[in-house]
Amino acid sequence: MTPTLREQFGDIDVYLFDQLLRGRILAGMHVLDAGCGYGRNLVYLLRQGFDVHGVDADPAGVAAVRALAAALAPALPASNFQVAAVESMTIPEHSMDVVISSAVLHFARDDGHFDAMVNRMWQTLAPGGLLFCRVAASTGIEERIAPLGAGQYLLPDGSTRYLVSEERLIALTRRLGGRLVDPIKSTIVQDMRCMATWVVRAPE
Numbered sequence: 537m538t539p540t541l542r543e544q545f546g547d548i549d550v551y552l553f554d555q556l557l558r559g560r561i562l563a564g565m566h567v568l569d570a571g572c573g574y575g576r577n578l579v580y581l582l583r584q585g586f587d588v589h590g591v592d593a594d595p596a597g598v599a600a601v602r603a604l605a606a607a608l609a610p611a612l613p614a615s616n617f618q619v620a621a622v623e624s625m626t627i628p629e630h631s632m633d634v635v636i637s638s639a640v641l642h643f644a645r646d647d648g649h650f651d652a653m654v655n656r657m658w659q660t661l662a663p664g665g666l667l668f669c670r671v672a673a674s675t676g677i678e679e680r681i682a683p684l685g686a687g688q689y690l691l692p693d694g695s696t697r698y699l700v701s702e703e704r705l706i707a708l709t710r711r712l713g714g715r716l717v718d719p720i721k722s723t724i725v726q727d728m729r730c731m732a733t734w735v736v737r738a739p740e
Contacts, residue, residue, distance in 0.1 A: 546579030549638050549670060551721070551733045556580070560666055560717070565633035570622045570657050571640030575601040582608035589632070590617040591625045623652035627660045634666045639731075642672035644698040646686035658712055661738045666717065672697040673705075673732035675722040693728040705734050713739050 545553065555561050567581055572590030574597050581588050582605055590601045598619045605612050618625065622640065635657045644650035657667060674681060674689070682690040687698045702720050709716055714736040721733040 544580060544583065547576040548580060549577055551670060552577055552636065552638065552668060555666075555668060555735065561586075561634050566631060566662075567634045567636065568627055568632045568657075568660060569636045569638075570625065570653075570660075571637055572601050572617070573597045575604045577636055577638055578604065579608065582612070585609065588612060588616060589627060591620050591622060591627065593619065593621050595619050623649065623656045625656060625660075629659045630662050632660045632665060633662055634668065635661055637667070637669040637671070639670055639672075641669060642697040642699065644687065646688075646698070650687065650698060650700070654708065654712075658714075658738070663738060664740045665738045667714070667734075667736045667738070669732075669734040669736075671732055671734065672699050673722055673730045674699045674701050675730050675732060676724045677730045691729050695729070697729070700732065702732070705732065709734075709736055712736065715739075 561567065563584055563586065566587045568589045569578055570591050572578065572592045578588055578590065578601065588605065588609065592598050598617050601617050602614050605617065620626065637657060641650060641653060644653060661667060677692065680692045681699065684690055684696065688696055689699045690696055702722065705720055717735040717737050722730050724730045
């Protein structure tokens, strides 16, 4: 029986799915999900035999991902999935072809914490590696958010998030020495928030 799309891909972020369709994430690559949660973006990668790694500060999430990996990719060691904060994870430098950060960076406490997470993920990328980020942004909702200090904002849906601007992401791309693979894409979720997709290639 042919597996359903949900069985093949899980609840994958549609913008990450787009990167797969474009051939930027290929079989055999070493992939790190930094802030993996319960593994919503890892089902397809595990099924297809990628060298998958995951990091999350939530022990329950990491336990769930280890169980998912044991079911879908039993050859992967449980040690590929570690409980750690993104900024202090022990993934070796220059060891990953792709780093995924989906809905994680907007939990930064302040500018320093945000930069520490980005810098640590960037350090793990191999030359020419790909950093894929989905993060809450201020683009298009500037008049509907209230600053709370330290980069934190009250959003229209009543939640509090660390927000970045498009200008900040462009400047950060330059500072890292990377290049945008796609233009920054910002999606406004009606009466709730804006999510930006930031995809950057490390230098060769």
